[in-house]
Amino acid sequence: MNNTIYPWQEHSWQQLQQLRARLPHAILFHGPQGIGKIRFLEQFAQALLCEQQTQSNQSHQYACGSCASCLWFAQSNHPDYRCIRPESMETAPSDEGKDSVDNAGNDDSADGEKNSKKSKAPSKEIKIDQIRALTDFMNVSTHRQGLRVVVLYPAEALNHAASNALLKTLEEPPPGTIFLVLTHSIDRLLPTILSRCHKFDMPMPAHSAALAWLQEQGVQDAQRWLAEQGGAPLAALTWAQAGNREEVDALLQVLARPDMEAVLKIAEKLQKTSNAQLIELLKCLQRWLYDMIAYSLSGQIRYYPQHQEKLAKLAGSVPATTLLSGLKALNERCAIAQHPLSPRLFIEDMLLDYRALFA
Numbered sequence: 001m002n003n004t005i006y007p008w009q010e011h012s013w014q015q016l017q018q019l020r021a022r023l024p025h026a027i028l029f030h031g032p033q034g035i036g037k038i039r040f041l042e043q044f045a046q047a048l049l050c051e052q053q054t055q056s057n058q059s060h061q062y063a064c065g066s067c068a069s070c071l072w073f074a075q076s077n078h079p080d081y082r083c084i085r086p087e088s089m090e091t092a093p094s095d096e097g098k099d100s101v102d103n104a105g106n107d108d109s110a111d112g113e114k115n116s117k118k119s120k121a122p123s124k125e126i127k128i129d130q131i132r133a134l135t136d137f138m139n140v141s142t143h144r145q146g147l148r149v150v151v152l153y154p155a156e157a158l159n160h161a162a163s164n165a166l167l168k169t170l171e172e173p174p175p176g177t178i179f180l181v182l183t184h185s186i187d188r189l190l191p192t193i194l195s196r197c198h199k200f201d202m203p204m205p206a207h208s209a210a211l212a213w214l215q216e217q218g219v220q221d222a223q224r225w226l227a228e229q230g231g232a233p234l235a236a237l238t239w240a241q242a243g244n245r246e247e248v249d250a251l252l253q254v255l256a257r258p259d260m261e262a263v264l265k266i267a268e269k270l271q272k273t274s275n276a277q278l279i280e281l282l283k284c285l286q287r288w289l290y291d292m293i294a295y296s297l298s299g300q301i302r303y304y305p306q307h308q309e310k311l312a313k314l315a316g317s318v319p320a321t322t323l324l325s326g327l328k329a330l331n332e333r334c335a336i337a338q339h340p341l342s343p344r345l346f347i348e349d350m351l352l353d354y355r356a357l358f359a
């Protein structure tokens with residue numbers, strides 16, 4: 001089987017192979033979102049279960065892709081494998097491209113409201129029942145006399161009860177059971193869970209590697225998309241393919257000159273935007289404020305280098321403490337961004353608060 005991890009993950013894969021001699025019972029993969037951690041995890045899980053594992057050299061081990069185990073894995077019905085994730089991710093692509101996107105697919109129409117009352121939206125939490133369901137799985141012998149692998153992601157989605165149940169499982173896992181746990185936010189996990197896992201860091205890819213890969217995917221203006229997503233190539237690809245460049249550029253123009261008329265016009269223009277796009281616009285403003293703060297404190301710009309002159313002018317017109325307060329208030333908006341009562345009013349309110357920073 002060909003290597004299907006991403007090019008920038010080669011070094012991490014080599015490091016991971018060093019654990020194979022004395023494999024920990026639980027490995028916690030952590031790093032920024034949008035770099036391909038989920039695919040990396042799934043490839044390692046398949047390699048652990050592969051019955052005819054090939055070896056291209058001493059440090060690269062991949063699944064063969066043709067044995068019975070690999071075929072079952074490809075069909076998502078391997079008897080010795082379980083994947084634990086929120087219900088909302090069951091039909092979502094596992095590329096980490098979209099950050100905090102509403103996967104419920106809620107319809108804003110009247111019919112959509114009626115349907116939402118009849119059926120609950122898929123949960124974005126990992127619940128205790130999902131962890132308890134592992135008991136039967138782990139208490140029977142493996143079907144192929146090999147390892148038993150449990151993949152769980154993202155760990156920060158565990159609710160309190162599920163976290164405690166997982167903790168008990170990690171304390172005394174059955175022999176031959178390997179937990180592969182993934183988190184985008186390691187600081188949100190219980191210290192007791194952290195202490196029972198071998199931590200494996202997956203860093204942001206080098207800019208050159210990420211940019212080359214995006215260009216290979218045919219992404220236009222790859223440099224700009226990559227910068228706006230903080231260097232995360234999968235996130236950059238996702239939003240480049242979403243085709244919302246016009247909306248993002250329109251918002252950036254308003255942020256550069258936040259007058260009342262422009263605010264009202266952009267809110268009207270974007271009033272039919274989807275929840276996913278609305279969240280991305282909110283994140284655009286978060287990144288814009290971050291750049292202003294960074295420039296004010298250090299003269300550096302991370303996300304929007306092409307707007308350096310405008311950012312520098314705005315940053316010089318308001319104290320950094322005011323910008324920090326604005327960023328904090330904006331972060332609090334994330335809680336209601338998933339299901340705003342009205343996208344137009346949400347955008348208006350958000351941009352008017354931003355405009356007030358410079359009053």
